[in-house]
Each structure stands twice: as C-alpha cells, then as structure tokens.
Amino acid sequence: MDDFRDFVRERSPALSRHAYLLTGDHQLAEDLLQSALASVYRHWRRVRDDNPEAYLRRAIYHQHVSWWRRRRVPEHLTGAPPETARDDPAEATALRLSLAQALATLSPKQRAVVVLRFYDDLTEAQAADVLGVRVGTVKRHAHDALRRLREIAPGLIDDGERSPR
Incomplete structure (x- = not known):
C-alpha cells in the first residue's frame, strides 16, 4: 500500500x-x-x-x-469580533479567530459547504458530490451560511468578493 x-x-x-x-x-x-x-x-x-x-x-x-x-x-453566540488597528501585525490572527468563531455558529452542513466552496475552492457540483447531496442543497446552505456570517461578523465578507476569507 x-x-x-x-x-x-x-x-x-x-x-x-x-x-x-x-x-x-x-x-x-x-x-x-x-x-x-x-x-x-x-x-x-x-x-x-x-x-x-x-x-x-x-x-x-x-x-x-x-x-x-x-x-x-449547545451553540453559544459571542459578541462582535474585536476591532483591530489596520497596521496591527496581529490583524491576520484576529481575522482568523473571528472567522473560526463565526464558522462555529453555523450548522455542520453549512460549515461544510462554506469550507468546500470558499476554502477548498470547489464548484457547487464538486461540493455536492463530496457531500452526497444535490447542487440545490449546496446553494441553499451556502446562501444561508453567508447570510448568517454577514449578520454575525460583517467585517469578514466583502460583498464584492466571492469568499469570506
């Protein structure tokens, strides 16, 4: 092997x-x-x-x-992510922590779709294949997850971009 x-x-x-x-x-x-x-x-x-x-x-x-x-x-919501200075070298770390906290608030299926679509950069069809669901299900979970992420941590998503990174 x-x-x-x-x-x-x-x-x-x-x-x-x-x-x-x-x-x-x-x-x-x-x-x-x-x-x-x-x-x-x-x-x-x-x-x-x-x-x-x-x-x-x-x-x-x-x-x-x-x-x-x-x-x-049980799920628990935290307050808004901490604000950081633009020139702060720890900004990337704070952003990663904010992303991890925000992802933790999603359901496991929503989180899986966000990871597959935006981190692993898979297409909707590829993500559906990995998860064993239909493309429409992937679209629905992505839509719901991004809506929730915009509510919880609006600074994570730039509406001009496709990814919440």
Whole structure:
C-alpha cells in the first residue's frame, strides 16, 4: 500500500486544514482525519483509481457529522469580533479567530459547504458530490451560511468578493 502512504504524505496538509475548518479544534481535526484515513485505508483498492481525495473529504465530513450528532454541544453566540488597528501585525490572527468563531455558529452542513466552496475552492457540483447531496442543497446552505456570517461578523465578507476569507 505504498500508493496510500504517498497519497497521505502528499495530501495530509490540505486535508488537515479541511478537518480543522470543519471542527475549529486542532486536536479534534487530527482525530477526525485519522479516523477518516483509517476508514479509507480499508477501501483503498477500490477507491484509489477513482477520486480518492473526494472520497476522503466525504469520509471526513460524514465522520464529523456523526461525532457532532453524538456530542450535541449547545451553540453559544459571542459578541462582535474585536476591532483591530489596520497596521496591527496581529490583524491576520484576529481575522482568523473571528472567522473560526463565526464558522462555529453555523450548522455542520453549512460549515461544510462554506469550507468546500470558499476554502477548498470547489464548484457547487464538486461540493455536492463530496457531500452526497444535490447542487440545490449546496446553494441553499451556502446562501444561508453567508447570510448568517454577514449578520454575525460583517467585517469578514466583502460583498464584492466571492469568499469570506
């Protein structure tokens, strides 16, 4: 299974970021990725020739939803994100923290759609394929998520751009 090991070495950084954006927690993201990798490893011979990364992203998403359903942590809203000076070198860090807080307020499906569409830069059709839903469902979740992000943290989204980065 050298090809699996090569795939993991090559794609782990991107998949780790993907898992982190879904969970908002580094340790949980590592656990999530490891769990998904173990699942994909069992099916590697069947998956490797098709689209292993899409299969793995779907496994990460489904595992995350499964964990989320078991935990059911109550949602809590925080105040507006902290204001930072424009020349402050910590502005990027504050923006990342604000984004993480705002993403944490979204439902798991909305969060997955935002991550796939705007962070992983997948098309609506590709995101729908990864999540195993219809394109219309992806559009609806993206619309609802962006509306909520505009309400919670208006500074994150520049309406002239496509991405909430």
